[in-house]
Structure formats: C-alpha cells, structure tokens
Amino acid sequence: MLLQEDGCARVFKSEKLGEAEIYSSFANSLSVEYAGGTYKSKEFSSDSGYGIRVLNGGRVGFxxxxxxxxxxxxxxTAKSLSRFSPKTGFSFEPAHASYPKAETFDSKAAELEPELAFSAIEEILQEIKGHAEPTRVSIGFMEGMERVSNTSGVEAESRHSYVSVYAEAKKGTGLGFSIYSSCFLPDDFGKLGEEAGKIAAAMDKSAPLKSGNFRVKFSHQALSSLLGFMLFHFDGDxxxxxxxxLKSGEKKFCESFTLISDPLAKADAACPFDGEGAPSAPIDLVREGRVGGFLYDRYTAALEGVEAGGCCQRSDYSSLPRAGITNLVIPAGEIPESEFPQDYLEVVSFHGIHTSDPVSGDFGxxxxxxxxxxxxxxxxPVSNMLLSGNVFNLFKRIEAIGKEQHTHGGLVSPEIWFSGVHLIGK
Structure with a gap:
C-alpha cells in the first residue's frame, strides 16, 4: 500500500522538512514466455517504493x-544531499482542486490471471502455425498505482494496468513479429499471431530492391521510432x-503535419497527472508545420529560468524526475481509404536508429x-535495404495523411505517406 495523505503529512512535519514532495508507487506483474516449443517461465513480481525530494534554501535534494x-x-538524506545541487527558483507544484479523467485501468488485466496468459498464448500459437513456425511468444500483465503528495497541497493518485504482447515466427529464412502494448487487453490475441505468421511466410522470399527514391508508408511501430528520434529536439533540457x-514558431515541417503530446489520449502512456502532480493536458509540439511548445518539468524550467512544466515523467520511484513524452497524437488528415496512394513501399520494421545523430537529425x-x-x-516482400535521410526533411515531404487514426502503444496516428525517401539496395 502507498503512504496516504496523513502519513505524508506526518513525515513532512516530524522531519521538519520545510518544502518537500513524496512520490510513491507499487506494481504487481505477471509474465509468461513460450519459446523453443515449450513454456519457459511464469513469473510473478512486485515492486514498491518512495522517491523524496526536499527543497532546502533553493536547492533540491533527492x-x-x-x-x-x-x-x-x-x-x-534528501535534505542533506540538497547542498550539492545548484540554487534555483524551483518550487513544487501547487495544489489543484481536481484532475482530468484518463483511461488507464482494465480490471481484467489487473487480475494477473495465469490462465488468461496461457490461453492467450495458445490462441497466438494456433494462428502462427497456420502460416509459419512460432519461435517465441511472451505476455505480461501489470497492475499498479502511483501517488504524489507535497507540502504545497498536492494530493494526486492514479491506478493503472498494462498489457504487453510479443509474438515471433519464422519460415525458412523469413522472420515475422507482432507487438502490442496498452493499458487494456486486445480484442483478439489471435490476430497478433496471424500477423507474425503471415509476415514470416512472406519474408521467406524477400530480397532488396534497386536503390532509389520511393514513396514510403511507415508502420506505426517504425513511425513511432522516427518520432522518438526527432523528439530529442523537443526536450526542454x-x-x-x-x-x-528548434525555435518556437519556426516553420520546420510540412504544413499538414501536427504533433501533440497528449497524456489524456487513450493509449498506453495515459495518465491524469504528471510526475510532479500537475494536471495532464495536451501540448502542441508542432502545429501545422510550425514548432510549438517544448517538454519541461518544473526543475528543468527552473534551471533555465522559464515558467513551464506539466511534462514530468518518472521511470520509477528510485529515478530522478525529468521531462518526458507521454502519448503522441497526429490528427487525422483528409484522405479517405478509397483515395490512398496505390504504389508505395511499406516499411514495417527497421533497426539502427539508436546509432544515428539526434543533434543533426541525420539517420540511417x-x-x-x-x-x-x-x-x-x-x-x-523486401529486406536488406538501407534507408537514410534527415528526420526534419522527411517530415517536410508528407504526401498524404489518412482520415482514420489507429493506436499502437503510445502513438495515435493515421496512415502517412512520405515522398522521395532514399533507400539503398542492390
């Protein structure tokens, strides 16, 4: 159980902390893995703890x-360590009368039932076997809670669940996979196996194309990786x-492109408040091709001497809070399915983005x-090609945006086609 309001108040008072904040969280999880023709593991785990910040003479200790x-x-200890941090105008998040609602909890997933995990894996395996050979399937269920309390009056608490699925298949030299992550159970586990199996079967006959410039549509997974790479420049720090x-108001992207950081969207990073207790609200990172806002937590903003915040993220209770993204939303465009481009290269998966240069935006x-x-x-089916370019130039060359949004993990986006994307093959 988390330390409740009266418990936090006792700590604040008894330790004579002055200004302080307690972030607490717990998580219970179940993971099941199938590989090599058998079930490899079934593991329950639990973790909980407290992260404390103390503001002492304008300096913050953690x-x-x-x-x-x-x-x-x-x-x-936090109070003692504060003497090593720089003196800033930092202050804790003020109290709020209420918080917005965010869809974060699936009661069925939160039960952490092994039977559900095993039956889901069996559904996935059955669908894979209709097309290819299953190599690995893993499923994870998690339920937890987080709480923020501070001496300024913040009292925020949220319960959440999480579901992750990875399905992998092979056929000959072909490999295929499917990934799912959400606060909610999928409508059909079998479809994940079907997707992995069909891709593996198709990729058994894959080969590179001749080098050239292509019209490209990225899968949501690939698009999410590109956006994550670009978001380096929207980090307030x-x-x-x-x-x-980047500079606010700068025309940097195609006019049809808008990108929003929205913690209230129904996707896997939904939350009613940020890691400092600020009410969640969408932030326009890009609006009609122009740079909008940047992602700040209160401490980073204080270091820069600007008034900003609301984007604090915590990987867990033991990590320092910092600015980060939640869900990314790209609004729907105007192109109906009947008018989608007919000839293009669909890039489902790539690797190596982590070795690219985020400062310049150049990637390969x-x-x-x-x-x-x-x-x-x-x-x-196509494989073994090198795709290179500059991420800012890529998002200047948007050719078409579909009318219907789809959700993959923390990305809510329509289908997007880019023109003139350079690939090196044969």
Missing amino acids: SHANLEKDVGKCAK NRRRGIST VDVDIAFLHKEGKRKI
Whole structure:
C-alpha cells in the first residue's frame, strides 16, 4: 500500500522538512514466455517504493526508499544531499482542486490471471502455425498505482494496468513479429499471431530492391521510432543546454503535419497527472508545420529560468524526475481509404536508429521487413535495404495523411505517406 495523505503529512512535519514532495508507487506483474516449443517461465513480481525530494534554501535534494519505515530517514538524506545541487527558483507544484479523467485501468488485466496468459498464448500459437513456425511468444500483465503528495497541497493518485504482447515466427529464412502494448487487453490475441505468421511466410522470399527514391508508408511501430528520434529536439533540457536547434514558431515541417503530446489520449502512456502532480493536458509540439511548445518539468524550467512544466515523467520511484513524452497524437488528415496512394513501399520494421545523430537529425537504418505495394496490394516482400535521410526533411515531404487514426502503444496516428525517401539496395 502507498503512504496516504496523513502519513505524508506526518513525515513532512516530524522531519521538519520545510518544502518537500513524496512520490510513491507499487506494481504487481505477471509474465509468461513460450519459446523453443515449450513454456519457459511464469513469473510473478512486485515492486514498491518512495522517491523524496526536499527543497532546502533553493536547492533540491533527492533520495529513495523501498520501505515505509525508511521514509523519514530517506527524507533526511534528501535534505542533506540538497547542498550539492545548484540554487534555483524551483518550487513544487501547487495544489489543484481536481484532475482530468484518463483511461488507464482494465480490471481484467489487473487480475494477473495465469490462465488468461496461457490461453492467450495458445490462441497466438494456433494462428502462427497456420502460416509459419512460432519461435517465441511472451505476455505480461501489470497492475499498479502511483501517488504524489507535497507540502504545497498536492494530493494526486492514479491506478493503472498494462498489457504487453510479443509474438515471433519464422519460415525458412523469413522472420515475422507482432507487438502490442496498452493499458487494456486486445480484442483478439489471435490476430497478433496471424500477423507474425503471415509476415514470416512472406519474408521467406524477400530480397532488396534497386536503390532509389520511393514513396514510403511507415508502420506505426517504425513511425513511432522516427518520432522518438526527432523528439530529442523537443526536450526542454536539450533546449536549455543549447543542443536543440528548434525555435518556437519556426516553420520546420510540412504544413499538414501536427504533433501533440497528449497524456489524456487513450493509449498506453495515459495518465491524469504528471510526475510532479500537475494536471495532464495536451501540448502542441508542432502545429501545422510550425514548432510549438517544448517538454519541461518544473526543475528543468527552473534551471533555465522559464515558467513551464506539466511534462514530468518518472521511470520509477528510485529515478530522478525529468521531462518526458507521454502519448503522441497526429490528427487525422483528409484522405479517405478509397483515395490512398496505390504504389508505395511499406516499411514495417527497421533497426539502427539508436546509432544515428539526434543533434543533426541525420539517420540511417537497416530495413529488415518491408513490402512493395502495387495497385494497393502487398506484392513484393523486401529486406536488406538501407534507408537514410534527415528526420526534419522527411517530415517536410508528407504526401498524404489518412482520415482514420489507429493506436499502437503510445502513438495515435493515421496512415502517412512520405515522398522521395532514399533507400539503398542492390
């Protein structure tokens, strides 16, 4: 259980902390894995703890503890460590009368039932076997809660669930996979196996194309990777340090492109408040091709001397809070399915984005799963090609945006086609 409001108040008072904040969280999880023709593991795990920040003379100290009985000691440590941090105008999030609603909890997933996990894997395996050989399937269920309390009056609490699925298949030299992540159970586990199996079967006959410039549509997974790479420049700390080259209001992208960081969207990073207790609200990162806002937590904003916040993220209770993204939303365009481009290269999967240069935006990735579409249908499986370019130039060359949004993990986006994308093959 988390330390409740009265418990936090006792710590604040008894330790004479002055201004302080307690972030607490717990998570219970179940993971099941199938590989090599058998079930490899079934594991339950649990983790909980407290992250404490103390503001002492304009300086912030941080410490963490696993047990409630150690919270007081942890607070003293945080206060002592504050002397090593720079003096800023930082203050904790003020109190709020209410918080918006965010869809974050699936009661069925939160039951952590092994029977559900095993039956889901069996559904996935059955569908894979209709097309290819299953190599690995893993499923994870998680339920938890997080709470933020501070001496300014913030009292925020949220319960959440999480579901992750990975299905992998092979046929000959072909490999295929499917990934799912959400706060909610999928409507059909079998479809994930079908997708992995069909891709593996198709990729058994894949080959690179001749080098050239292509019209390209990225899968939601691939598009999410590209956006994550680009978001380096929307990090408030990178802007503060002069690493980001973007400026608010700058025309940097195609006019049809808008990108929103929206923690209230129904996707896997939904939350009613940020890691400091600020009410969740959408932020326009790009609006009709122009740079909008940047992602700040209160401490980063204080270091820069600007008024900003609302984007604090915590990977867990033991990590320092910092600015980060939640869900990314790209609004629907105007192109109906009947008018979708008919000839293009669909890039399903690539790897190597982590070796690219986020400062310049230049990237090069190895495309391992792609399909050449002719007359609107998948015709030729493609692999072993190098896709290179600049991420800012890429998002200047948007050719078409579909009318219907789809959700993949933390990305809500329609289908998007880009023109003149350079790939090196034969």
